Amino acid sequence: MPGRELSPSTIAVASGRPPREPGRPLNSPITMATALVPGGDAEYARFGNPTWDSFEQILGDLEGGRALAFSSGMAASTAVIDLVPLKGTVVAPRGAYAGTLDLLHDRARRGYFELVLIDVDNTPETVNAVEAADLAWIETPTNPALLVADLAAIGQAADRSGAAIAVDNTFATPLRQRPLNSGADFVVHSASKLLSGHSDVMLGAVVTKDKRAHDAIHRRRTMMGAVPGALETFLAARGMRTLHVRLDRAEANAKELHARLSRIRQVVYSRYPGFGTIIAFEVAGGPEAAEKITQLSEIIVHATSLGGVESTWERRRRHPAEPQAVPEGLIRLSVGIEDVDDLWLDIETCLAALT
Template identity: 55%
Template sequence: MPDAQQPLHVETRVVTLGRPSSEPDQPLNVPVTLTSTFIAGGDLEYGRYGNPTWTAFEDVLGDLEGGRCIAFASGMAAIAAVLDLLDAGSKVVAPRHSYTGTIGQLQDSERRGRITVEYVDIADTEAVVGAAEGAALVWIETPTNPALEVADVAAIAAGAHAAGALVAVDNTFATPLLQRPLESGADLVVHSATKYISGHSDVLMGAVVTATAEHAEAITSIRTLRGAIPAPLETFLALRGLRTLPVRLERAQSTAQELVRRLSGLEGLQEVRYPGFGAIVSIVLPTAEAADALASSVRLWRHATSLGGVESTLERRRRWPAEASTIPEGLVRLSVGLEHVDDLERDLRSALGA
């Protein structure tokens, strides 16, 4: 029997948490609970308020992040829930390079007069802390998508709190295995569980993890009122994917690091961007045409948006009109999957020479 005083390793917790009791004839996995209504007198009552399948997923991800997890229908719904915490007229500080969905929500809220937004270079800690004066929320994405800039979460959180601002961190790229923002002072962590958490490109889901019970209650209330709830089947699949996150991420990160080593200095590439951890790499080609040619010439890599699946994907990010104009036209974001590094490298080299 394991020593009750000895904390379990993350690889063990991700497999063992959120499971039914070990009594005879209990299922090994939490079943998919497909119901809209529960018998009155308990804590659930109605399907918009809770679901046992959600609870299992939330127990695991909440433990990994060190907080309280609330699951959502998508990453966008999770982002929207955090912004819903703000009073009208609030100032938000956000990275100039962020997920286009985040930027889109901020711009839409600003157009409607709900908030004002100041965009910053998230890697410039002094500038971020300076901008936090008078802000209600500092939004951190680290590494940024797709520029892969890295923020000093602890320093920014300290400065933001001194200015009276909340701190939210999008931890989708790093996952709680590589970065735990709540331990560095963040108040809220957001995930697109569509990506590494589920890991198989078959689920749309999101999550918010809070440091305090007060924020957990507020975020849960927003989910209940707005109805942005995850479907039980999607939650079951996301939890199944989460069980293998440590082995998937370890392999993908190892391959990404080796791929960066092999691609650095390769003719035809102006730049290889990699933050030193994770499985996302951005390469910069001289022109948009060159980047598009690469995307259309690869055979093993899949030309597709999104990321974090077992398959390797790539795309030129400026093909999206909402992408920041400061992102190079020729930047191609690579999401490194679980294929062999030799095959991935060979495919890229072949496409670059096409």
């Protein structure tokens, strides 16, 4: 479109479609093939697939870079983390997603690199650590404590020192945060969450700005074989067509529920970073009370994962692998697109059972 940068809503709907030629489909079809006719970008399906291209184009356009799809968010994270030079230094948030921390600790224990954990919302501590690192792994907001990092300050620190920056953008999505604009080299997604949005897809992605970084991640994906299925990328592309609408609605619901929770006597605190669809809160009565209410709800689903159209909640420490830094009683509420008063009635009814 001449003279004007398209808005994210338009990109989400219009990007990644097949060429407008007579008889061509509007949507990128699901290509089920292990081999492709030679002469194109990929001859073998571990190297590429036309259905992946559509998802990658939409996400890349939204983030302002080039995206590569992976079989899961963890596969995407692994591809980035495996680029750290042997015996290098990796900085990561103490409260990052448990699976990512598990991977980082595993690599550190095997002697691949030194791992330095930081409180990512403590900017001076984070900046100091970034300046001495080969890779700064930043998750913001963190899962589940919702700590927010100062991406601009981290970007400037990395500029001075030459550290690479990877940002897990799963919670914010490119509609609320575009880390490549703040100096990030890699943006990582669990596309299983808000991007797909319907709790039916396992998928990850890495987005890069620089060709060398793109080529390095592409090579790792091919080597690891951590490739997505055609159906998963089709569903994720379809889900992303409505990302802006789902996010706006779920975010409005989350803001309202956080405000109401903050006024309730049985709620010790409710934390919400001001954007996104996730709330973290604790209730009086500790972990037992948290377990009780999360199992009583009739609309909110007691389930792990997040970012779907349906609201879900759980006490995170019910998972033995969850970091000790996460309070025992913390409930992570992923707010969906239901009617906010129906959600509130569900929460109020559960809280009433505590008294």
